[in-house]
Every structure is written in C-alpha cells, then in structure tokens.
Amino acid sequence: MERLEFLRRQNVDKGLLEGVEEFCHVYAEQEKETDRLQKPQVLFYGREILEMAIAALLEGENLLLTGEKATGKNVLAETLAWIFERPAYTVSFHVNMGSAELIGTDTFRNNEVLLREGMISRCSRAGGFGILDEINMAKNDAVSVLHAALDDRRSIDVPGYDRIALHPATRFIGTMNYGYAGTRELNEALVSRFLVIDMPLQDEETLNYLLDTMFPGMKEAAKKAFIGLYLDLQKKAGQAEISTKALDLRGMIGALRTVRAGLSPWQAVKMGIVNKCFDLYEKEIIQDAAMTRIPEEWSKGDVF
Secondary structure: OHHHHHHHHOOOOHHHHHHHHHHHHHOOOOOOOHHHOOOOOOOOOOHHHHHHHHHHHHOOOOEEEEEOOOOOHHHHHHHHHHHOOOOEEEEEOOOOOOHHHHHEEEEEEOOEEEEEEOHHHHHHHHOOEEEEEOHHHOOHHHHHOOHHHHOOOOEEEOOOOOEEEOOOOOEEEEEEEOOOOOOOOOOHHHHOOOEEEEOOOOOHHHHHHHHHHHOOOOOHHHHHHHHHHHHHHHHHHHOOOOOOOOOOHHHHHHHHHHHHHOOOHHHHHHHHOHHHOOOHHHHHHHHHHHHHHOOOOOOHHHHO
16 A cells, blocks of 8 residues: 555554554445545655554544644644545634534524534544644634543533534644744643644755655755755754744745746745844845855756
8 A cells, every 4th residue: 555655664563554554444334435535745754753644533533733823733634634544624724713613603594503513523533633723822712612522521512503523534633833923822621632842944955855855856965955055954953043024834845846947046945934024134134044055146947
C-alpha cells in the first residue's frame, strides 16, 4: 500500500505500521464521503512526529498540534487522515463561530423541522478525522460543545434532538499558532482532552523533502538558495530582528510556482516573501537577506 510504503521509507516503527494496517482493515467496509478521502498534495516528513501522532490516534486519543508558524501542523493533520484512510472534516475557527456552526441548526424541510448537521456532527457520525484549525481562536461557547466529544463520553448532546454517539474511528486533531491576533489561552479542561505535540521548526532536511516533492525539476543551486533564504529569515525571526510575516512557507512555494510559470525569481521572491512585510525598516532587512541568496539577474532557467 502506498500509505504504508510512505511510512516505511521514514523508518516508522513496525508495530505502528501493523496498527495502522489493522485500523484501516477494521473500518474498510464503512461508507465514506469519497470527496473527503484525498491524498494531500504535500505529505508530512518527520519520523519522530509521525510515530507520536500515530501511536496516540491508534489508542483513541485526540491530538493538539502547537508551535510556530509554518511548522507543518495542517500538513501533518491531513497526512494522518490519509494514512488512516479517514475522511477529513476541517473546521476553521474564528471569533464569531458559535456552537450552532459546529453541531448544527434547525432547518425546515418537507414540512418538518430537522437538524441540519454541522461539521462536527457529520464528522462524528462518519468516523472522520476532525481538523480543528486555529482552535485557540474559538469562543468558549463553541469550544464547550466539544468537551463531551473529546473525553471518554464520546458523544454530543444536541438540544431538542437525540444524542450523537461518536463513531469508533472518529478522532479530533486541533492546531494552534502562538500570538496571532484574536487568539486566547486554552483552558485546562480543553487541553486535558488532548495529547500535545509541539511541532519543531523547519530544517534543511524537511525543506529539501518539500521542494523535491513539489518541484522535482528544480536545480540544486536554486533549491539551496531558496532553502538558505528561508532558514536565514527563520533565524532572524527567532532573534526578534524581524517579525514572522515574511517567514511564510506558503509564500515561498507560491513564488516558486510563479517562477515555473515564467516570472523572474527576484520578482517572485518580492511578491511571495519581501512584500509580506509592510514596515519599511523590516522590509529592507528582508530584502537584503533575499538579495544575498537570490540574484536579481536570475531567470526561470536558473531555477528550473
């Protein structure tokens, strides 16, 4: 199987591989929403993190992925859903989201008042993997409905309707960044319902894997230059020389895509990285760092 071979290439523990295979076999016959069973464009690379996450999910635990920006939290969550062959249901929390959006709301259909199920209810019935994106942006009203679903009760009480019992395969994976506007501290009652993985920063090995996967025709010198630029910015952000606005892995990938389309690498880097910062002093620092890695005279042929 492709999923198991992906794990073998990263030397994931044999016992965990057998656990994943057994899990998938047990729930193989269950009907699923096929449009939610997709292989991510980029898979997560990192044996230690994968082993921790797989072990937790096999034992019925829920995961909370924490860490700095661009550490691959959502990539890991989507990769885990693919590895376990479960449909993924993503909820992107925001400050105005309430319990109704998660559980569901009344709707009138065929002269009856019915429950139009929310994403959490659908995930619970389908045995999916619920990805709770930016969970520390959620209001208390929204998070409180998750408590019974996340602990040993594994159920959701819907006012005016029956209790929803979670499918045995259902798991929840929360993600959160530190210090974003609108975020808040998670209360102890919620955190106690997760096992927490603190995601490590990107390093040269993981960035190499990412670029090899997404841009297989990329030249070695260009790959080294872009990886070096990202690591330079990561170091500067860690030393508080710049903010994390320009430390944008999505921006770098987007820049490389525009280079592949024919844009000059320097123009692409300005759009994807340099121009993400609006403070003039900080922008100069980032621009200087980019110029030391990406020559202005480079063309598409120097990258691909």
